Amino acid sequence: MPWRPMTPQDLPQVQAMADTIHVGHPEDYEVLAERQRLYPQGCFMLVEDGGPIGYALTHPWRFGAPPPLNERLGAIPADATTYYIHDVALMPAARGKGYALQAADRLIAHAREAGLGNVSLVAVNNSQAFWEKAGFRVATLPGLETKLSSYGPDAVLMVRDLARG
Template sequence: MPVNTDIRRMCAADLPAVMAIQAQAYPPVMNEPEAVFAQRLQASPDYCWVAELDDGLAGYLFGYRSQHGKITALGAGFTPSEAGDCLYLHDLAIARQARGSGVAGQLIKQALAAAQAMKMRHAALVSVQDAQPFWAKHGFKPAAVDDPKQAKNLGSYPPPACYMSQPLAA
């Protein structure tokens, strides 16, 4: 685990650093505009976090309260559901210099604890860039996508993309 890691809620001033981390973590076809990130932060500030080390931001995680089985398309804004039963983790990215340091696990732990505190029953995400083994280590399993609209949203991600979820303790 990194020394002096602070997991805190994201704020608008973090967006330039978040954009830089996104550019390091994803190929250009998956880079989403800053305006979309700003909308997501505004729509769901309680479920967006950053990991901060002594030398700056080391990673970020965007999430929002949703319905289990609902998938956000790549580049789409968040539409949180106050009655949602699921914390949807849309984007986790770690700065190059912090990879392998445990920052990702700390961000996930923060998100899952917040979901449990709000009595959500599930956490879910779309795994990209062959990250299924990583997410499986954190308790996520592939889940069926039967709804045609949600399958279309899943198809907005470069393959292999996989919808994954996990039940949360009540």
């Protein structure tokens, strides 16, 4: 599988890809680096022909309280109730090859192994349909509208309950 664990040495490439892929959702290097440092077992690089073409940043968190964009976490909460997918990002050359689904399957398996009951994310950039194909559904929670709007006009909180597979 072309996904491998992310290392601190990968972070300049992660930043370059993030700046290219998420023009409307910029994040500082320190934010990306902190996620990799806090939960390295949930951070992956997609490498093909020796070069990086994607990445994933994930970590346990509290369901219904997605972290604000471009802000440090501080710590992984001891009372985490969800496995949060912060970002699965693919360069254009990597799209349409099944890599995103590979990442989703790997992250879901990790969440199960970690004993978490669900996986959640904020879908942006018209990615909702992909995440629905991966078994996620929109979760509408009162009071999240303002936070979700900071992710963009199409942002929706999505969840996959692991008890149902």
